[in-house]
Amino acid sequence: MDCCSPSNNTQEVNINCPSCGEKGRNVQLITLKSLLKASVLETIEPENTYVFCSSPNCSTVYFSGNHSQIFSESDLKMPVYQKNLGFDVPVCYCFGWTRERLIQAAGTDQKPAADQIKVHVQAGRCGCEVNNPQGACCLGNVNAFVRGIKEV
Ligand SMILES: [Zn+2]
Numbered sequence: 001m002d003c004c005s006p007s008n009n010t011q012e013v014n015i016n017c018p019s020c021g022e023k024g025r026n027v028q029l030i031t032l033k034s035l036l037k038a039s040v041l042e043t044i045e046p047e048n049t050y051v052f053c054s055s056p057n058c059s060t061v062y063f064s065g066n067h068s069q070i071f072s073e074s075d076l077k078m079p080v081y082q083k084n085l086g087f088d089v090p091v092c093y094c095f096g097w098t099r100e101r102l103i104q105a106a107g108t109d110q111k112p113a114a115d116q117i118k119v120h121v122q123a124g125r126c127g128c129e130v131n132n133p134q135g136a137c138c139l140g141n142v143n144a145f146v147r148g149i150k151e152v
Contacts, residue, residue, distance in 0.1 A: 004121045004128060004137035015051050018067045020058035024051035031135035032062060032071075040075040052134050054082045061133060080133045081141060091145050092117050092138040093131040099145065106149045114142050 013026045027050050033041065044050075049065030061080050062071040073080045079089040087100040097105075097113050105113050117139060120126060129135050 004126050004139070013051055013065075015049070015065050017051070017053040017055065017058060017060055018063055018070060019060040020053065020055045022053060022055045022058065024053045024063065025134065025136070027052045027062065027135035028129055031129050031133070034130040035076050035078065035133055036071065037075055037077055040071060043069070045069070054134065056082055059083065076133060078133070082134070091141050094126045094128060094138070095120055097142065102142070102145055103149055106146060113146065114139060117142060
């Protein structure tokens with residue numbers, strides 16, 4: 001499994017979110033199958049393209065490429081980093097780095113979280129497509145969040 005290699009990352013698609021108008025990123029069907037609640041999963045159409053909206057101000061998490069379906073955070077089994085500012089929300093879903101854990105770690109002299117995560121990624125242990133609602137590697141989010149902590 002090589003979900004964090006650049007070649008295998010999700011791609012920006014020319015399909016705008018029906019709720020906020022921003023461009024979304026393609027997600028694989030396996031991501032929805034892993035993360036949607038059962039009652040919602042029963043409604044997906046596997047022939048559809050599904051797209052992830054990362055806008056923090058938009059409540060839509062996934063939408064179908066033909067705009068016939070919209071799924072919001074409450075349709076998922078877990079909180080969505082881009083949509084939920086809670087401290088207990090994961091930034092790195094595979095290895096359990098919540099905002100709270102990243103903030104705590106940033107105040108210590110342990111190896112930076114991103115470096116710890118990279119070791120696991122390089123060892124082939126990550127499974128972003130089934131763990132992370134964005135269906136892609138979290139390292140960009142982790143780096144951006146940690147930079148934000150240091151600026152405070
Ligand atoms: Zn949106």
